[in-house]
Amino acid sequence: MDDEEVMVDAAPGAVENIPRRGRLHTQAAQQLRTMILSGELPPGTRLREVQLCQQLGVSRTPVREAFRTLAAEGMIDLLPNRSVIVARLRSPDIGHLFEVVGALEALAGELAVKLVTSEQIGEIAGLHNKMLESYEKRERAAYLDLNHRIHRRIVEISANPVLISTWQTLIPRVERARAIANLNPDRWVAAVYEHSRMLSALVSRDGGLLSQLTREHFMNGLRHIPQESGSGQGT
Amino acid sequence: MDDEEVMVDAAPGAVENIPRRGRLHTQAAQQLRTMILSGELPPGTRLREVQLCQQLGVSRTPVREAFRTLAAEGMIDLLPNRSVIVARLRSPDIGHLFEVVGALEALAGELAVKLVTSEQIGEIAGLHNKMLESYEKRERAAYLDLNHRIHRRIVEISANPVLISTWQTLIPRVERARAIANLNPDRWVAAVYEHSRMLSALVSRDGGLLSQLTREHFMNGLRHIPQESGSGQGT
DNA sequence: ATGCCCAATCTTGTATGCAAGAATGCTTCA
DNA sequence: TGAAGCATTCTTGCATACAAGATTGGGCAT
Structure with missing residues (x-):
């Protein structure tokens, strides 16, 4: 295969110093939580899986699992077959x-x-x-x-x-x-x-x-x- | 700005009889919940993904997502790289x-x-x-x-x-x-x-x-x- | 004989490919 | 000109393949 993006274990630029790359979905959940609390992702924002994958440097699977965790915390709303959105704070x-x-x-x-x-x-x-x-x-x-x-x-x-x-x-x-x-x-x-x-x-x-x-x-x-x-x- | 109506997820318990009741992971979560509540899966039981896949007739992906849901409910405990176990009810x-x-x-x-x-x-x-x-x-x-x-x-x-x-x-x-x-x-x-x-x-x-x-x-x-x-x- | 080390195997974690459903834009008809 | 139907495209849902970590059993050394 050609020289696609080599591997993700080498840090695409975010916080990758952690020597112990613990579960990616845990890491993804934490990053998402921070982004939401900091206001970087305002309420109502549509979260597209692929976009977040590229942004976080992981594949869709851990992102999807992180979604479930955040949804249980009420941070995001899971819509049936539609996009995930950041929970609104009415x-x-x-x-x-x-x-x-x-x-x-x-x-x-x-x-x-x-x-x-x-x-x-x-x-x-x-x-x-x-x-x-x-x-x-x-x-x-x-x-x-x-x-x-x-x-x-x-x-x-x-x-x-x-x-x-x-x-x-x-x-x-x-x-x-x-x-x-x-x-x-x-x-x-x-x-x-x-x-x-x-x-x-x-x-x-x-x-x-x-x-x-x-x-x-x-x-x-x-x-x-x-x-x-x-x-x-x-x- | 987009002012789309936020529709809350259409209910885990709305339609149950129809065979295609949407998301497999929701279905898997419900089945697991029932199995745990009925005592079929006693506390401390190790849940192996592949075994459950065959038992429920789905693949590992929805089962893993169901695990996250059940874990948020406190029904199961997720151990790092080890098996999932049914939460003990101390x-x-x-x-x-x-x-x-x-x-x-x-x-x-x-x-x-x-x-x-x-x-x-x-x-x-x-x-x-x-x-x-x-x-x-x-x-x-x-x-x-x-x-x-x-x-x-x-x-x-x-x-x-x-x-x-x-x-x-x-x-x-x-x-x-x-x-x-x-x-x-x-x-x-x-x-x-x-x-x-x-x-x-x-x-x-x-x-x-x-x-x-x-x-x-x-x-x-x-x-x-x-x-x-x-x-x-x-x- | 017992304890430690290594390897085979099992299990989980992740990535990707494929299919189905939804949104959107275009075309067409009234 | 507006609305409705259709097709394209996008996004999510699911399945499977692959990789890494863990467990366990056997073999070897003391």
Whole structure:
């Protein structure tokens, strides 16, 4: 045969440094996830298999398997015999998402207070204080990162693997929504206050209160998500 | 820009009888799910691709894609370069599962009472009465089926697509646990009573009460799951 | 006899070829 | 001129061939 493209193991130019070329479909899924979260592939984008193959330097098989993984995460929509499209993030969906994640984190709070150690409370309090500092300096990115880490830590402490994996599946979309949403000053200060109350509930190990505050925290946050998200001719 | 309507995938369960029911991988996934739920493939079973291909009459490609779907549902475990195995149903995991699904259905109840129509209440009441009949006749399979349909109907009425899809992802494992669990007479009558109370709460549109009853319903059911279900003697 | 190493075989991972269904554009008729 | 039917082309779905990693059994050395 002629000198077609030799082999793919030599890096077509993307991130190919990994000596251990672990499953290509896992790698493809991760790259796609990153591209979607970064906004490189906006919602509604049609993903054609062959195009992505060339872009990622792999064949159609791993790409197709990555599609299944991403579809299970709700990142993309699989249409019967048609193209795959990046899931749209319509504002009603954000509300639905917040309701579900709020319920999950409320459960996490209930479970966590039964298991949390003093060290872990100290750790979360530390994150909380750093978050307050970020708020004082109005460092939005750092604030959001610490915010995320606090929420994640509580979910992890719940020690419920089903809860953790379900939460992890949904949370990229929440982060995506947060990245879009403008944090207006009124909401920001309210969120900080709510977090302080949640920390108090955790310290006093009041699961019912923490659960209720968590749920309210999400519902309050929801009211401040801008109603945009354009292009939605939604239902 | 293209403003094409986003049509959600036309349902895995819409048309089942016609021989050409679309995608082979969907069909393969459904068959595998049934085989696992029925106990034909007990937990820990190694699934070799080629063997399943011959058994299902398809090639390896749709089988591999079905594997991804089932893995996302937690029905099977994908090991790196080794065989796929049917997920073991450890009893702690069942507890974790019930906690999460209980929280989700509690949320569904809260949302449903705000939206449910009189016709839908009548429909659920009808299912409930048929379930009572099945209980009177001790028709276990019919009872479980109606039970499942009632729960599913409430989740659907919540009209939260994120909640619905998350619930659908988790529920096969719940059904599997229910299929394994022996429904002992004491638990059975208690479950029927709990369902009656839940129906009353729905009729009176008391979301808080329905939510609480739903959660308790799951926690009570959990206590009667046999504490062993590993690689046991099966039926 | 036992433990280690190597090779044969099995199984999974990937690529590609082929067929069926869908979208699109063109032609034709009213 | 507009709409409908048809054909071309594109894209997905499926099957199979090939390659790489893993497991296991046997042989050899200590």
